[in-house]
Every structure is written in structure tokens, then in C-alpha cells.
Amino acid sequence: MRDDPHLDGHERLTASGRERIARTTLHDELVARLRDLIVEGELAPGTRVPERILCERFGVSRTPLREALKVLASEGLLELLPNRGATVARLTVADLEELFPVMGALEALAGELACARISDEEIAEIRALHYQMVLHYTRRELPAYFRLNQSIHERIMTAAGNPTLARMYRSLAGRIRRARYIANMSRARWERAVEEHEAILDALARRDAPRLARILKQHLQNKYETVKESLQAQDGTASQDDRRRPSHSA
Amino acid sequence: MRDDPHLDGHERLTASGRERIARTTLHDELVARLRDLIVEGELAPGTRVPERILCERFGVSRTPLREALKVLASEGLLELLPNRGATVARLTVADLEELFPVMGALEALAGELACARISDEEIAEIRALHYQMVLHYTRRELPAYFRLNQSIHERIMTAAGNPTLARMYRSLAGRIRRARYIANMSRARWERAVEEHEAILDALARRDAPRLARILKQHLQNKYETVKESLQAQDGTASQDDRRRPSHSA
DNA sequence: TCATTATGAATTGCATGCAATCTCTTGTGG
DNA sequence: CCACAAGAGATTGCATGCAATTCATAATGA
Numbered sequence: 386m387r388d389d390p391h392l393d394g395h396e397r398l399t400a401s402g403r404e405r406i407a408r409t410t411l412h413d414e415l416v417a418r419l420r421d422l423i424v425e426g427e428l429a430p431g432t433r434v435p436e437r438i439l440c441e442r443f444g445v446s447r448t449p450l451r452e453a454l455k456v457l458a459s460e461g462l463l464e465l466l467p468n469r470g471a472t473v474a475r476l477t478v479a480d481l482e483e484l485f486p487v488m489g490a491l492e493a494l495a496g497e498l499a500c501a502r503i504s505d506e507e508i509a510e511i512r513a514l515h516y517q518m519v520l521h522y523t524r525r526e527l528p529a530y531f532r533l534n535q536s537i538h539e540r541i542m543t544a545a546g547n548p549t550l551a552r553m554y555r556s557l558a559g560r561i562r563r564a565r566y567i568a569n570m571s572r573a574r575w576e577r578a579v580e581e582h583e584a585i586l587d588a589l590a591r592r593d594a595p596r597l598a599r600i601l602k603q604h605l606q607n608k609y610e611t612v613k614e615s616l617q618a619q620d621g622t623a624s625q626d627d628r629r630r631p632s633h634s635a
Numbered sequence: 636m637r638d639d640p641h642l643d644g645h646e647r648l649t650a651s652g653r654e655r656i657a658r659t660t661l662h663d664e665l666v667a668r669l670r671d672l673i674v675e676g677e678l679a680p681g682t683r684v685p686e687r688i689l690c691e692r693f694g695v696s697r698t699p700l701r702e703a704l705k706v707l708a709s710e711g712l713l714e715l716l717p718n719r720g721a722t723v724a725r726l727t728v729a730d731l732e733e734l735f736p737v738m739g740a741l742e743a744l745a746g747e748l749a750c751a752r753i754s755d756e757e758i759a760e761i762r763a764l765h766y767q768m769v770l771h772y773t774r775r776e777l778p779a780y781f782r783l784n785q786s787i788h789e790r791i792m793t794a795a796g797n798p799t800l801a802r803m804y805r806s807l808a809g810r811i812r813r814a815r816y817i818a819n820m821s822r823a824r825w826e827r828a829v830e831e832h833e834a835i836l837d838a839l840a841r842r843d844a845p846r847l848a849r850i851l852k853q854h855l856q857n858k859y860e861t862v863k864e865s866l867q868a869q870d871g872t873a874s875q876d877d878r879r880r881p882s883h884s885a
Numbered sequence: 886t887c888a889t890t891a892t893g894a895a896t897t898g899c900a901t902g903c904a905a906t907c908t909c910t911t912g913t914g915g
Numbered sequence: 916c917c918a919c920a921a922g923a924g925a926t927t928g929c930a931t932g933c934a935a936t937t938c939a940t941a942a943t944g945a
Contacts, residue, residue, distance in 0.1 A: 409717040410898070412705060435926070446900045448698065451928090452705045455662060459706045461799070467659045468906050468927055483799040490744040494736060549711070549733040553803055660928070685896070696930045701898090718897055718936050 411445055415453035418443070423462045423473055424559045430475040434463070460556055476564055478616055481609060484561050489605035491554045492538065493598035496585075498545035500594035508590055511540050515586050522579050531565060537582070541589070569615045577607065661695055665703035668693070673712045673723055674809045680725040684713070710806055726814050728866055731859060734811050739855035741804045742788065743848035746835075748795035750844035758840055761790050765836050772829050781815060787832070791839070819865045827857065 419439070422428045436447050436454070443450070458465040464474050518533035535558075542551050570578070581604045588597035669689070672678045686697050686704070693700070708715040714724050768783035785808075792801050820828070831854045838847035 412898085416709075437926075447927090448899055448901090452702050455702045455706050456709045459666075459709055461802075467663075470907095470927065480799075483797050486744060486748065486797065487741070487800050487803065490740045491737075494740040498736065547733050547736065549730075549807075550737050552711075553737065557799075662928085687896075697897090698929055698931090720897065720937095 411449040412452040412456075415443060415445065415449055416456050419453055419457055420460075420462060420559060423457070424562050426563055428473045430473050430563065432473045434471045434473060436470070461560055474560075476560070478613060481561070481564060481612055481616070484557055485605050485609035485612075488554070488557050488561060489602040491550060491557065492541070492601040492605060495542045495545040495547070495550060495554065496589070496597035496601045497594040498547055498550075499541050500589065500592040500597055502546050503544040503589065503592070507540065507544050511537055511589065512586060514540065515582060518582065519579060522575065527570075534578075534582070535562075537585075541585075564612055564616075570611055574607075574611045578604070581607065661699040662702040662706075665693060665695065665699055666706050669703055669707055670710075670712060670809060673707070674812050676813055678723045680723050680813065682723045684721045684723060686720065711810055724810075726810070728863060731811070731814060731862055731866070734807055735855050735859035735862075738804070738807050738811060739852040741800060741807065742791070742851040742855060745792045745795040745797070745800060745804065746839070746847035746851045747844040748797055748800075749791050750839065750842040750847055752796050753794040753839065753842070757790065757794050761787055761839065762836060764790065765832060768832070769829060772825065777820075784828075784832070785812075787835075791835075814862055814866075820861055824857075824861045828854070828861075831857065 419428075428434065434454075436450055439450055440447055454463060454465065454471050457463045458471070462474055463471045465471050514533055514537050518530055518537065521527075521530040521533060538558075542554050545551070581600060584600050585597065585604065588600055669678075678684065684704075686700055689700055690697055704713060704715065704721050707713045708721070712724055713721045715721050764783055764787050768780055768787065771777075771780040771783060788808075792804050795801070831850060834850050835847065835854065838850055
């Protein structure tokens with residue numbers, strides 16, 4: 386049970402106060418909230434998601450909800466079987482093997498584009514985030530590290546100034562992020578990741594587009610290796626446990 | 636005036652990967668058919684698309700239609716304004732400037748992956764398509780050339796064996812394809828494009844992944860230049876005309 | 886004449902209802 | 916005891932209805 390799972394319900398929105406974002410329609414709001422629920426892991430992969438449950442949870446009727454389900458299915462977060470309802474898409478090793486190279490290509494492109502457009506100030510901001518991230522690394526604070534890490538990649542993506550690219554990136558990132566609960570970085574991996582980030586920052590500061598692209602691509606490749614090993618190790622020990630949700634750590 | 640009301644029996648196999656079941660639901664079928672209508676240019680960019688019209692056209696009620704509209708909007712083919720209905724998304728020069736680099740990155744990745752997996756037989760098939768395309772080039776048969784061209788890129792994408800990548804690629808390709816009506820290739824550009832395709836085939840046959848990636852990326856970049864020049868030339872002569880009707884000349 | 890407003894029609898957003906399909910339990914025969 | 920079938924209950928797919936918003940057109944006033 387989460388905090389205030391109900392939308393405004395029947396009470397018609399009076400545009401005063403309560404709405405932070407200018408989200409005008411119910412289905413758009415539902416898409417956003419359901420996506421969060423899935424990406425944040427509250428709705429575990431493989432879970433069946435009956436319309437009725439969600440309708441009650443959000444206090445809406447089935448029509449806008451179903452519209453939202455269709456959108457999320459087209460994003461790959463849900464699987465929709467005709468007459469059989471929606472299930473949260475599972476994330477198999479095969480899926481990750483597909484997703485990471487694409488992420489790598491998109492991030493590499495973002496890096497290239499960013500090199501051509503980024504301002505000194507933006508670089509300074511990223512540098513600040515970077516060293517804060519390094520601090521969390523030295524303190525072994527994984528959740529905070531993840532948050533900063535994600536933030537840095539997000540900044541580079543923004544600096545690329547290509548909304549289409551950013552949209553695709555975020556879509557993939559949302560799918561992949563669900564895997565972070567199951568990826569246990571070894572000490573060595575973590576150190577290497579930080580080193581790579583150091584190189585990313587350096588290439589970005591020098592506006593060395595080809596190098597940044599190469600590093601980012603490799604960075605994603607390594608990330609995949611980490612996740613894959615971790616996943617395979619878990620498969621060996623606890624085969625069915627991925628159905629249950631590990632603790633919320635990030 | 637419902638054209639072809641038997642939507643259900645269609646069984647389109649556009650499925651990349653996991654969709655084994657034939658399309659049985661109305662909204663899925665509607666998504667596919669509406670997408671075709673938009674991509675093929677039958678629904679011109681900027682056109683308002685009232686639900687009522689589409690309902691009559693397809694002989695369905697508003698519920699499944701609206702579900703389809705939401706999905707197409709999330710793909711970027713439609714723009715949905717709250718309480719104001721759907722319009723076919725316009726394709727501005729700025730949009731193309733965003734789309735082509737992403738396409739380039741995705742195709743480059745596809746080329747790389749394909750080099751690692753493609754069979755001799757698949758290469759032979761692509762070679763056959765290539766030379767048929769060249770034939771159409773020598774005969775100056777643009778529509779047929781386009782078709783074969785598209786087919787070749789599609790084959791490379793398939794050979795990459797990455798359904799996620801393919802899905803993103805097709806989504807972008809659908810959006811970009813609508814621009815082909817307005818892109819007039821000069822003789823020199825066309826020749827160069829064919830040369831590039833020659834190089835693509837060569838790199839693929841040698842499984843030279845880095846080179847293929849480089850060529851594909853450049854190929855897309857050149858394509859963008861072509862479209863851009865053509866578009867700017869048209870902007871010069873008929874500044875506002877693209878708002879009303881793009882010429883149907885495929 | 887032009888700008889502004891008022892009013893009715895059309896369109897959208899959402900809720901609800903009904904038929905078709907699926908699921909799960911119970912019962913029957915081998 | 917197991918396999919299979921039948922039926923009730925639940926769930927999905929789609930159509931329709933109603934309220935709210937937008938759009939179009941006419942009317943009013945400066």
C-alpha cells in the first residue's frame with residue numbers, strides 16, 4: 386500500500402494548487418503513474434495486472450485506464466494478451482542483451498552531440514555531480530551513487546539537445562532501471578565504473594566526441610557484463626526468486 | 636462508407652520477435668492501419684483527424700479507436716491536444732535534424748551486429764536486392780528504387796537479430812518515410828547514394844563491422860543533407876505550401 | 886467596419902453496460 | 916487416482932451515453 390494512490394477521482398480537478406504539472410487528461414496521468422509503479426519495481430515483473438485492481442487503486446473507470454495500458458504496452462513495459470489482460474513485462478537476460486547495445490548506441494550519440502553543444506557551465510555542473518558521485522563511491526553508498534550516476538547520464542543526454550533521442554533513451558532507461566535491484570556490483574566493477582566516469586568527464590571537458598562516444602559505448606557494455614554475471618549467479622542459486630521483490634534500495 | 640470492415644481476419648506479421656499470436660483485437664489492428672495511413676501519406680501532416688471520421692471509416696466505435704490514437708501519439712505520429720483532438724504530426728526540418736542522427740546510430744549498430752551474425756545466404760539475398768536496386772537506378776525508377784533500398788536496410792536490421800533495436804528503427808523509419816515525398820534527389824546525390832550502397836554491401840560481405848557502421852552513419856547523414864536542401868529549396872519557392880498539401884508523388 | 890460576446894452544435898473525456906472469452910472449481914467417467 | 920468435461924464466476928473487448936469543453940456562427944455594441 387503506497388501513499389495516496391488515489392487520483393482526484395470523481396472530484397473534478399479545479400486547476401488550483403493540487404496539480405503540479407499541467408497534466409490535463411486522466412490517461413496521461415495514468416500513463417505516468419503506472420510507468421513509475423513499474424519502473425520503480427512496485428509492480429513486480431511477471432505480475433498480472435487486472436484492470437479492476439488498477440481502477441480501484443486510482444479511482445478511475447476502465448476507459449482511461451485501458452488507454453494507458455495500451456501505451457505502456459507499446460513502450461514494452463507491459464505485455465497485453467488478448468482477452469487475458471496485462472502482465473508486467475519480465476526482464477530476461479536475453480532482453481538485457483538486446484537493450485544494452487541499443488542504450489550504448491544512444492548514449493554514444495548523445496555524447497557526440499553533447500560535445501558539440503555543451504557549455505562550460507553545464508560541464509561544471511556535471512563535474513560537480515561527478516565528484517559528489519565519487520564521494521558516495523568512497524563511502525560505499527550505492528543508492529546515492531546510482532542516483533548521481535543516473536543524473537549525470539541524464540545531463541549528457543539533455544546537453545545533446547535532441548528530444549527524440551532523449552525520449553528513446555528514457556524509454557529504454559525505464560525498462561533497464563528495473564534491473565538495478567538484481568545487479569550486484571562487485572568492488573572491482575564498481576571501481577572500474579568510476580574510472581570510466583572519470584574518463585567520460587575528461588572527454589566531455591575536452592569535447593572529444595569520438596572518444597566520448599567510444600567510452601560511453603564501452604561503459605554500457607561493461608554495465609551489461611556486470612548485470613549479466615550477477616543475474617546468472619542468481620539463476621544458479623535461487624532460480625525462482627526473481628518473482629519476489631528485493632528491497633527498495635535506490 | 637467503411638472500407639474493408641473485416642478488420643479481424645487480417646493477421647499481420649509485422650511482429651518482430653515475440654508476437655506469435657495473430658492480431659485479434661480491434662485496437663491493435665487499428666494501430667496498424669492508422670499507422671499505414673499516416674506513413675503512406677494518405678493522412679497528410681497537419682490534418683486534423685476527428686474521431687468520428689475514423690470511426691465511420693473503419694466501422695468501429697470510439698473506444699478501440701481512441702486506444703489506437705493514444706498509442707500512435709506515443710509513437711510521435713499523432714499529436715493529441717486535450718479536448719482538441721488529434722492531428723497528424725508535422726515533419727519540420729528541425730524534426731528531421733533530430734531524427735536522422737538517431738536513425739544513423741541505430742543503423743550503424745544494426746550493421747555492427749549484423750556483421751557478427753549474418754549468414755552467407757542472407758548476404759547473397761541482400762546482394763540480389765542491391766543489384767536489382769541498381770537496375771532501377773539506371774532506369775531512373777525512383778519508387779522501385781526506394782522500395783528496394785528500404786528492403787535492404789530492413790534486411791540488415793533483421794540480420795542484426797535485435798528486436799528491440801528493430802522496433803525503434805521501424806518507429807523512426809515510419810516517421811521519416813513520410814518525408815520522401817518532399818525529397819527530390821539530385822542526379823549527383825542519387826549516384827552517390829548508390830555508391831554508398833555498394834560500399835555497404837562490400838563491408839557487409841567482409842563482415843567489417845566498424846567500417847559498415849561508419850558507412851551507414853555517413854549514409855544517413857548524407858540522406859539528411861539531401862532532404863534538408865530539398866526542403867529548404869521548397870521553402871524558398873513556396874513558403875507556406877507544405878502546410879496545406881504535400882505533393883503525392885511517390 | 887471591426888472587435889467582442891453570446892449561444893448552439895459538434896467534439897472530446899470519461900463512465901457504464903453488455904456480450905464474448907477466459908479461469909477456476911466441481912463433477913463424471915475411465 | 917487421474918483425465919477430462921461442464922458450468923459458474925470473473926475478466927476483457929467493445930459500444931453507447933452523458934457531462935464538459937471547444938468550435939462556429941451569429942448578434943451586439945462601439
